[in-house]
Amino acid sequence: MIHARGLTRKFAVKRETVDAVRGIDLDVEAGRLVAVLGPNGAGKSTTLRMLTTLLPPTSGTATVAGRDIVADPAGVRARxxxxxQKNxxxxxxxxxxxxxxxxxxxxxTRAEADRRADEVLDRLELRPLAARRPGTLSGGQRRRLDIALGLVHRPGLLFLDEPTTGLDPQSRADVWEHILRLRAEYGTTILLTTHYLEEADTMAERVVVIDHGRIIADGTAARLKNDLAGDQVTITVHDAADTARAVAVAGRIAAPDGVSAEGVTVRLRVPRADAALPEYLRALEAAGVKAVTAEISRPTLDDVFLALTGRTLREGEGAAA
Amino acid sequence: MDLRFARDTATVFSREFAPVPREPLGLLFTMGQPLLFLFLFGPLLAGTPSFGGAGGDSPWQWFVPGILVMMCLSGPMMAGYNLLVELIGGSLERMMVTPLNRTAMLVGRTLKEFAILLAQAVLIIALAVPLGFRLHFAGVLAGLVLLAVFGIGLGALSFALAIASQPGGELFYGVTQLVMFPLLLLSGMLLPMDFGPAWLQAAAAFNPVTYIVEAERALFSGRFTDAPVLYGALSACAVAAAGLALGTRSMRRGV
Structure with a gap:
């Protein structure tokens, strides 16, 4: 459905050139639900705007729904x-x-447009609001209307730019329910951007992580987490002396760069925490170190982003706001 | 292609026009200024000796076309303003991703403003006839066609300006405020430029609106073969060509 090669986009901002997108290669097969994840300003929306013909690329090529975005933008738009992001x-x-x-x-035709309008009104539960003005709708209702507008012509490929940003949890869940149902019923290919980690994690089959205008990771959420972040074992001990010894013991179980300590807390990055924890506790026991607390945690996509960039997605969010 | 263009224009026109009949009062409000000029300023002209006293055409013959050109200036400006609001809001972006023809987006919107202008023109003329305005039907019709061409050009220019003004829109408000009144005053719309000093007349010669106003006056009096008609037509076509070229270009460049 989407084949992009070397897409770039530069902007001139106050006589300086900003590279918003620095070379995106992306292939999306029909029927997939792909989430593009990244902090604000990473180039997610710019990439989407190029793929949807709103913005010509500075360089690179892409075919979307079988049509070239530069040579045949009208063909892309029809499909x-x-x-x-806005209403x-x-x-x-x-x-x-x-x-x-x-x-x-x-x-x-007018008759067909009437029929489709009623169809999407029903589908997105907007029928009672048909005669209202958009300004009188709630945030969640407006977003449903936006999605309805994107579906009137039954496209095989749907782009959603931050579909749930700014919505309350209830409305977000509601919007997602509609997106997922649409996909189940029509097999629509969906490419969406988000900076909500949980969404990308639980909803998408494939997550593409973008930072500074480049794709830095691409795969299923589970694979990204296993390959790039790993599980975490966290223990606490009594005092600093024990911390030093616990770190030494940890070096035998986890890779050297996977061990960190802070006060009386020791953290280990390991492929499988459920297996590593008992082993670590036995080794500590043998070394005469008593663990006070112990817990394991599965990684999040934020850990993946941290492992890749040394920053967390949430930090980026705060800086942009 | 042409059939699609006509259909797309019709789509945009009917979208834009749908809210108008729902708010008939709005139509009257936008006519406030021209009506004030007609009733509070027009009689002054009629009472001025060099206008009303002398023989020849009634001063209304001279004044009514000017009022219509004045309305033709503010309508397209509103079209640009509406476009700016939709640009900032996101609904224009939504339509830009559809196969809708870009030029049709501009023309359809301007035609809606022109439909309103037409309704207002009919009302103004109907009000002016009892005051002494003589109706030359064919001339008025030709005059309205000329206004349509001019209005489409102005509308497209106003769209280009709106696109250049995002995201804030300050540029749009600034330029329209700065440009509207000089265009109006320097066109001889309210008083004949002949009364002014030479430098003012020279400045008016650079104002395309001057030629439109003079052409409209000739046409509304039924003088089809007057030279100003030709100059006015050229001026309107030039504005329309420049406007459509600029407007379509800004649409294509990405919004």
Missing amino acids: IGYVG GAGENFRVRDELVTQGRCYGL
């Missing part, structure tokens, strides 16, 4: 749906009118 419905118009207009934009 994809796009839900942007898609105009403030002066009524909900249903906007859906009908959207169908007409895709060349549907």
